[in-house]
Amino acid sequence: MPPKGSIEKDRSIVRELVRDPRQSNVALAAKVGLSEGSVRRRVERLVAEGHLHFAAIASAPFMGRPVHTLFEIQSAPGATDDLIEKLAAMPEMAYVYHVTGQFDIIAVGYFASSNEMRTFWTGRLGNLDGVMESRTVMVLRVAKRLHEWARDIAIDDNVTDLD
Amino acid sequence: MPPKGSIEKDRSIVRELVRDPRQSNVALAAKVGLSEGSVRRRVERLVAEGHLHFAAIASAPFMGRPVHTLFEIQSAPGATDDLIEKLAAMPEMAYVYHVTGQFDIIAVGYFASSNEMRTFWTGRLGNLDGVMESRTVMVLRVAKRLHEWARDIAIDDNVTDLD
DNA sequence: TTGCACACACGATTCTCGTCGTCTAGGCTC
DNA sequence: GAGCCTAGACGACGAGAATCGTGTGTGCAA
Numbered sequence: 001m002p003p004k005g006s007i008e009k010d011r012s013i014v015r016e017l018v019r020d021p022r023q024s025n026v027a028l029a030a031k032v033g034l035s036e037g038s039v040r041r042r043v044e045r046l047v048a049e050g051h052l053h054f055a056a057i058a059s060a061p062f063m064g065r066p067v068h069t070l071f072e073i074q075s076a077p078g079a080t081d082d083l084i085e086k087l088a089a090m091p092e093m094a095y096v097y098h099v100t101g102q103f104d105i106i107a108v109g110y111f112a113s114s115n116e117m118r119t120f121w122t123g124r125l126g127n128l129d130g131v132m133e134s135r136t137v138m139v140l141r142v143a144k145r146l147h148e149w150a151r152d153i154a155i156d157d158n159v160t161d162l163d
Numbered sequence: 164m165p166p167k168g169s170i171e172k173d174r175s176i177v178r179e180l181v182r183d184p185r186q187s188n189v190a191l192a193a194k195v196g197l198s199e200g201s202v203r204r205r206v207e208r209l210v211a212e213g214h215l216h217f218a219a220i221a222s223a224p225f226m227g228r229p230v231h232t233l234f235e236i237q238s239a240p241g242a243t244d245d246l247i248e249k250l251a252a253m254p255e256m257a258y259v260y261h262v263t264g265q266f267d268i269i270a271v272g273y274f275a276s277s278n279e280m281r282t283f284w285t286g287r288l289g290n291l292d293g294v295m296e297s298r299t300v301m302v303l304r305v306a307k308r309l310h311e312w313a314r315d316i317a318i319d320d321n322v323t324d325l326d
Numbered sequence: 327t328t329g330c331a332c333a334c335a336c337g338a339t340t341c342t343c344g345t346c347g348t349c350t351a352g353g354c355t356c
Numbered sequence: 357g358a359g360c361c362t363a364g365a366c367g368a369c370g371a372g373a374a375t376c377g378t379g380t381g382t383g384c385a386a
Contacts, residue, residue, distance in 0.1 A: 006365090011225075011226060011227075014219070014221045014225070014226065015221075015226075017219035018218075018219045018220070018221050021217045021218055021219035022217055024340080024341055024342085024375095025341075025342075026340080026341065026342090034366080034367090035366065035367050035368080036341085036342085036343095036367090037343085037344095037366075037367065037368080038365070038366055038367075040342080040343080041365080041366090042365095050222060051221065051222045051225040052219060052220070052221055052222065052225075053219070053220050054184045054185055054217070054218070054219055054220075055181075055184055055217070055218050055219075055220055056177070056180035056181050056184035056215060056216070056217050056218075057181070057215070057216050057217075057218055058177045058178075058181050058214065058215055059213060059214045059215065062174075062177070062214040062215075063174060063177065063178075064174075070260075070262065070269065084304075084306045085306075087306070087307075088306045088307040093307060094307070094308075095305075095307060095308055096305075096306040096307040097233075097302045097303075097304070097305055097306065098302070098303045098304040098305075098306060099233065099300045099301060099302050099303060100300060100301040100303060101298065101299075101300040101301075103300075106233065106300070106302075135264065136264075137262045137263060137264040137266075137269070138262060138263040138264070139260045139261070139262050139269075140260075140261045140262060140263060141247075141260070141261040142258075142259075142260055142261075143247045143248075143250070143251045143259040143260065143261060144250075144251035144256060144257070144258060144259040145257075145258055169332095187373080187374060187375085188374075188375075189373080189374065189375090197333075197334090198333065198334050198335080199334095199374080199375080200333075200334065200335080200375095200376085200377095201332075201333055201334075203375075203376080204332085204333090205332095
């Protein structure tokens with residue numbers, strides 16, 4: 001087990017990488033006060049454990065999918081998990097959340113046109129077993145998409161044993 | 164302007180990077196059929212133009228924010244843009260969308276505890292000017308979070324002039 | 327022709343990556 | 357408690373690879 005305070009080093013590595021994902025291990029090592037090799041091993045471990053991951057994010061409009069839609073779905077009792085599986089398997093879907101509230105599932109997808117979205121909604125989604133009710137919400141503008149949200153966060157010292 | 168078909172090279176670079184964000188320019192160049200230098204410059208340009216960006220994504224629980232909440236907000240007429248600005252400026256917020264439907268804004272945030280979320284909701288969010296009604300939706304499980312969604316998408320040839 | 331936008335070529339510098347020796351913490355036996 | 361052993365993490369280091377800046381060529385349009 002990390003001998004306490006080690007997790008803070010991990011977090012500072014993560015914060016630093018969130019701030020600049022493409023910096024070299026050498027630069028990162030200098031900032032967090034470790035050697036290049038140690039930083040490299042820690043990053044590998046953090047990625048393997050799922051605490052950190054790297055992504056290249058494409059602009060959906062640039063890739064030919066300008067229509068950004070959110071679906072709120074109420075599922076039949078007991079059907080939620082199945083439904084989530086099926087939604088997650090659809091390539092149009094980027095995010096699928098199991099949530100509380102009036103609806104059980106929120107899913108976000110990208111489409112080439114409103115018409116294609118409509119086809120998807122009325123055809124593929126509407127025909128799925130277990131869909132009681134669904135609503136679409138069109139995303140007009142993304143005001144903030146901060147995969148970098150962790151950057152400014154001050155970490156409480158007493159929160160060290162989280163998964 | 165790119166002489167047509169150049170945008171397809173850009174897209175194949177993007178797709179390839181989405182598939183593996185940390186591959187070297189040399190490897191990428193071999194796959195898309197360009198030299199290392201050309202790929203490097205194209206990637207720089209794509210990032211500068213906002214069509215592509217690199218991110219290191221931290222696990223929110225690991226960073227001490229296990230509570231994942233979505234807020235649906237109905238704003239007073241004319242107040243939406245202001246409200247969006249204010250929400251986007253809050254460090255707890257990771258995503259802020261301007262949307263259609265019953266609500267005008269959907270915002271997603273991460274909190275250290277449900278209590279902190281409640282404090283935020285009743286205190287900071289509830290006191291903002293222009294908030295007519297707001298609901299919280301707790302995210303129980305993230306079934307899919309595919310920043311890599313663009314990977315499998317076939318691009319229509321007639322969709323070349325999008326921003 | 328001139329200008330411009332790309333692409334390629336090619337060193338110099340920097341980084342990555344595997345390996346090795348060291349140090350420390352913890353557990354075990356005596 | 358002393359001595360010993362093991363596991364994990366760290367730093368050091370060198371070979372190989374990647375990056376990065378610059379210079380040159382080529383196609384196209386004004």
